Amino acid sequence: MRKISCRLLTAAALLAAAILLLASARGGLEGPGADVLLRFRLFRSLLGFLVGGSLALSGAIFQAVFRNPLADPYILGISSGAAAGAAAVFVFVPAGLLFLCVPAGALAGALATLGAVLVISGGGRSADRLLLSGVVTGIVVSSLLIYLISLSDSSQLAGVTWWILGDLQGATPALLAALAGLAAGILAAVQFFSNELNALAVGDEAAMTRGVAVRKARLFFVIAASLLASSCVAAAGIIGFAGLVVPHIVRLLAGSDHRRILPAVFLSGGCFLQLCDLTAVALSGAKETPVGVVCSCAGGILFLVLLAKRRRQA
Amino acid sequence: MNLAAENISFAYGEKTVIDRVSFSLEPGGLTFLLGANGAGKSTLLKILCRLLAPAEGQVLLDGKDITAFSANARARRIGVMLQQPLPGLDFSAEEFVLFGRTAKLPRLAPPGKEDLRAVERALDAVKLSSAERLRPVTRFSGGEFQRIVLASVLALESEILLLDEPVSSQDPARSAWIFEMLTALAAEKTVFVISHDLDLALRYASRVLLLAGGKIIADGPPDRVMTPENLLKLYPLPGFTVSEGRSFRFLGPRHA
Numbered sequence: 001m002r003k004i005s006c007r008l009l010t011a012a013a014l015l016a017a018a019i020l021l022l023a024s025a026r027g028g029l030e031g032p033g034a035d036v037l038l039r040f041r042l043f044r045s046l047l048g049f050l051v052g053g054s055l056a057l058s059g060a061i062f063q064a065v066f067r068n069p070l071a072d073p074y075i076l077g078i079s080s081g082a083a084a085g086a087a088a089v090f091v092f093v094p095a096g097l098l099f100l101c102v103p104a105g106a107l108a109g110a111l112a113t114l115g116a117v118l119v120i121s122g123g124g125r126s127a128d129r130l131l132l133s134g135v136v137t138g139i140v141v142s143s144l145l146i147y148l149i150s151l152s153d154s155s156q157l158a159g160v161t162w163w164i165l166g167d168l169q170g171a172t173p174a175l176l177a178a179l180a181g182l183a184a185g186i187l188a189a190v191q192f193f194s195n196e197l198n199a200l201a202v203g204d205e206a207a208m209t210r211g212v213a214v215r216k217a218r219l220f221f222v223i224a225a226s227l228l229a230s231s232c233v234a235a236a237g238i239i240g241f242a243g244l245v246v247p248h249i250v251r252l253l254a255g256s257d258h259r260r261i262l263p264a265v266f267l268s269g270g271c272f273l274q275l276c277d278l279t280a281v282a283l284s285g286a287k288e289t290p291v292g293v294v295c296s297c298a299g300g301i302l303f304l305v306l307l308a309k310r311r312r313q314a
Numbered sequence: 315m316n317l318a319a320e321n322i323s324f325a326y327g328e329k330t331v332i333d334r335v336s337f338s339l340e341p342g343g344l345t346f347l348l349g350a351n352g353a354g355k356s357t358l359l360k361i362l363c364r365l366l367a368p369a370e371g372q373v374l375l376d377g378k379d380i381t382a383f384s385a386n387a388r389a390r391r392i393g394v395m396l397q398q399p400l401p402g403l404d405f406s407a408e409e410f411v412l413f414g415r416t417a418k419l420p421r422l423a424p425p426g427k428e429d430l431r432a433v434e435r436a437l438d439a440v441k442l443s444s445a446e447r448l449r450p451v452t453r454f455s456g457g458e459f460q461r462i463v464l465a466s467v468l469a470l471e472s473e474i475l476l477l478d479e480p481v482s483s484q485d486p487a488r489s490a491w492i493f494e495m496l497t498a499l500a501a502e503k504t505v506f507v508i509s510h511d512l513d514l515a516l517r518y519a520s521r522v523l524l525l526a527g528g529k530i531i532a533d534g535p536p537d538r539v540m541t542p543e544n545l546l547k548l549y550p551l552p553g554f555t556v557s558e559g560r561s562f563r564f565l566g567p568r569h570a
Contacts, residue, residue: 067402192421198409199416202401208365209396210416211389256405257412259424 004253006260013267020274021045024281043171048277048291049270050179051168051236052246054228056269057187057262059243060250061225064201064258065218066127073229073243075131076117076222077138078110082233083164084141085109087148090159102163103170103234110230113141114223124219127204166237166292168277175235182231186224187266194259197221201258239273239292241299246272248306272298316340317362317392317474317504321371323528324357331357333528334371339474343520344493344500346536347508350549353525355508356396359476362506363394389417393472395480398463404450407462411436414466436469439495457483464492474504481511493518512562516540524548 024045025038058073066075074080089098089105118124121133149160190197196217199207207214232239246269250261276295283289318338324331331354339345349355360366362373364380373380380388393414401410411433412425419425425433437447440461446454451462460483467475480496481489489511496505497518509515515522515536522539524532526548532539542556549564557563 063403069402069404195416195419195421198413201403201405202410202413203398205365205396206398207416208385209363209389209392209394210414211384211386212416213385251404255409256403257409259419 006254006264009250009254010264010267013264013271016271017049017267017274020271020278021049024274024278040171043173043176044168045274045277046176047168047171047179047236048273050176050183051232051239052242052273052276053266053270054179054183054186054232055239055243056246056250056272057183057190057266058225058228058232059269060247060258060262060265061190061197061221061228062243063247064197065221065225066131067201067203068131069248070244072240073225073232074138074238074240076134076226077113077141078226078229079233079238080138080141080145081113082106082110082230083160083238084145084148085112086163086237087145087152087160090156090163091148091152095155098159099170102159103175106163106237107230107234109141110226110233113137114226114230118219118222124215124222127218130218130222162290163237164292165290166239166295167288167290168236169288170235179231179235182227183266186228187262190221190224191259191262193217193220194262197258201256237292240296241303242269242273242276242295245299245302245306249302252306252309316374316376317506318374318377319358319362319371320374322358322361322368322373323370324354324361324366324368326357330528332361332368335525335528335530336371337523337530337533338374339504339506341473341500341502341504344497344518345504345506345521345523346515346519347506347523347525348510348512348515348540348548349525353548354528355525356478358525359394359478359506359508360396363392363476364388365394386417390470391472392474392476393467393470395464395467395475395477397478398459400452400459404452406448407442407451407454407465408433408437408447410451410462411466411469414469415471418470432469432471435471436465439468440465440492457485457488460484461488461492468499472503474506475499476506478508479510480507481509481514489514512540512545516562 021042024041055073062071062073062075063069085105085108086102089101093101117133117137120137121130124130149157152160196212199210199212200214200217204214247265250265250268254261254264273295276298277291280289280291280294316338320336322332322335335358347355357366361368364373375383375391412429415429415432419429442462442465451459454462464480481492484492493514499505519536521534522536523530524539524544531547532544545556545562551564553566555565557565
């Protein structure tokens, strides 16, 4: 199949992101407090864009490093670590400080998990060892999460559950600026080393024969992708499937050369989550529908469609 | 354009697989390395391109220790074809071949005209049609994928080619034309080939190295080196003999 131009896809995704941002601000903005509501909606849409883009970029990096199309941003147990960190905050920190401490706890949990995975795997000596270390660490940290849940009362449990479902309501200018800075920095760095990412995706020995310092390169990409995933879960909880499905869709449309597709992956991931959030808002009645639910549902359906398409082509 | 091994030794744990081996490779014809399974052929090739570090000895590139060159400088000069598993991601054949030029590709810029021409020439050399070039590599047969891997090495347009069983999955006709093409390349490049096919070595090699017991037991033109006695030392199978004629046949006790 002849692929579409990556520049065209990038431009289309950028345009779609802008349209979705404007769409998020439409309707019900009359009367007092309209400007506050407008700011809230715009910030929320921007947070969706940054989180969706970062998750998609993280997923694309992990899929290349592990040469596994089923890899996602949480493959090394980052989400379990973040959830355990957030749960610890809900259980042990007074309710008045939750707003500040939950993201910090989630980030600490995610980074501690990443550190444990890197130590256990011997600094990412091989992709298989890294993957296995991630799976094992994820299982251990999940058991810690279950233990923390067993300690929680009903209001704490509700807080943990809502956080795990993922939501974008906590957007503030400072958070948006931090996420945007991190995402832009990592996107630029990974783009600069995208030749190395392609070589790793082909195989370790092949990459070495092409002049790539495989162990250092793998460590760099794993840390970059994990930082993206950690920042996302700290800001918006666990949002599944965006990081798995979006890279597949972009590769299907524009090819698999990471030198070309990374910006398109980021922008498409951003649009995907913005769209999921608009859908979640539209579906919400008296109680808000969590964006994580819509994202997992839409991502799951898209993934099934991709699988069916692959089966037909095979 | 000279690659040389000087007193190279290598061991996996206690087992020595390469024992003080010395030889040099130059352009002007195909050099074949023959040896039994597990004799250390692939290990020797990986030492030559510095994928493995020898326990003793050194590899010289144009008379200089190969470790004096950066990884990128080595990769630009030595194209290496190893046994390559299918990648997990759906790269197109064209993309996969372009990645063979990783060491020469620019950063933060699309591939230059010279890069695209090199990919075109490599794909032409392995006779991959225009329509097939856009197909994902995961949808090719094993033999077709092996030719794409060879194309990715050719696309580098390096001075030295080290090829580990480049036609092991090819039919006889394709094996022959691939070796016709490699023979033409070897006029100007250093081409070193590991193979188990004695007939191909007899037809296309200008020089044959026989590796057994960790040592080069014979080195020279194929008609002088590939004798039944040497081949039985190379592939020792109790009760077997070698028939010599237009091709070599290993004959078991029932057929001897």
